[in-house]
Amino acid sequence: MDPRPDPSPTPVPSSPKVTPRLSRRAWAWSAxxxxxxxxVFAAMVRVDRTARGTALLELGEWVDVPAPVAGRVVSVDVGLSQKVxxxxxxxxxxxxxxxxxVFAPLxxxxxxxxxxxxxxxxxxxxxxxxxNRNVLPSLYVLFPGELRAELAPGMTFEYQLAxxxxxxxxxxxxxEDPETSLQYARAQKDATQSSEQxxxxxxxxxPSRNYERDGMRRVYQDGMTGRARVRLGTQRLLVAWFPGLRGALP
Incomplete structure (x- = not known):
């Protein structure tokens, strides 16, 4: 037998331990x-800015008959539902x-x-x-009042009725002017009227008197309701997430 003792195994250096404190700090900096x-990404990327409203369809359009002069009403010569x-x-x-x-205009x-x-x-x-029933069906759409300055004739919008x-x-x-808009909103009992604006x-x-569904032509019905959406331009994604930043980030 060899009287020499067995050589001791070479110690393997252990990896330095990562303290929990250092791990939490790394996670914090990563976050x-x-x-x-x-x-930064949200502040640079721009997305569509849209607004939604409620829509009502009527098979015709309302035409006001105004007083040609100031004065006192002597007589009203027609009644409700009478054709003129x-x-x-x-x-x-x-x-x-x-x-x-006072004459009927049409x-x-x-x-x-x-x-x-x-x-x-x-x-x-x-x-x-x-x-007036001699025209295409009319759409009446209520949008939030704060959008008044951004809406104008000629703008295209989407509508989807029931x-x-x-x-x-x-x-x-x-x-329509603010007073007419508010009267209509109240008549429809729309929640939009409760906003500050x-x-x-x-x-x-x-565009036509009918639309297509399930491969068939369907006729619009008086009083159909639904939603509408109008595109108002673009805005930064960050502003879409936090509307309060609109004034600071054009």
Whole structure:
């Protein structure tokens, strides 16, 4: 037997231990870096800026009949749902300059009468409204009031009514004044009216009297409701996430 003792095994150096504190610090810096990278990306990338509203379809359009002069209503010569022809006398006024007759501007049906005999009216005040069925169905869309300055005739928007498989496009024809918009919103009991900026009503016509669903042509029905969406331009992704930054990041 060899009297020499067995050589001791060579010790293997152990890896330095990573303390929990160092690990947490590394994770923290990684998280900060990820957030900064995401913020820079979101501040540079631009996305579409859109707004949504509620839509109502009517098989026709409302046409106001205004008072030609200021005065007192002597008589209202037509009633609700009565058909009138273009040029027909629908009311008579007593003005400072003498008697004045009010004529229907087109062939239509009386849909609303706003005054009674004896009422005092000012020039331009609507006396009644006629429903014109000889046009394409009308769209009435309520958008949030703060968008008023950004909406204008000629802008294209999408609408999708109940039963329509995909959105269709229409063109804004008129942006109503604040008072008319608010009255319409109240009549529809729309939640938009409760916002600080009120509501803005836009009017348009659908492109045809029918649409396609399940391979068949469907006719629009009076009173159909749905949603509308209008594109207002682009904005930074960061602003889309945090709208309060809109003033700081154009």
């Amino acid at each position: 900060v870096g990820a957030v900064v990278t995401l913020a 022809t273009a040029g027909q006398v629908v009311a008579r006024l007593a003005a400072a300059s003498g008697a004045a007759e 062939e239509a049906m009386v849909g609303r009468v706003s005054v009674k005999p004896g009422a005092e009216v000012v020039e331009g005040q609507p006396l009644m409204a006629l429903m 039963g329509m498989p995909v959105p269709f496009e229409a063109v804004i024809e008129k942006v 009120g509501a803005v009503l836009v009017r348009a016509h659908v």
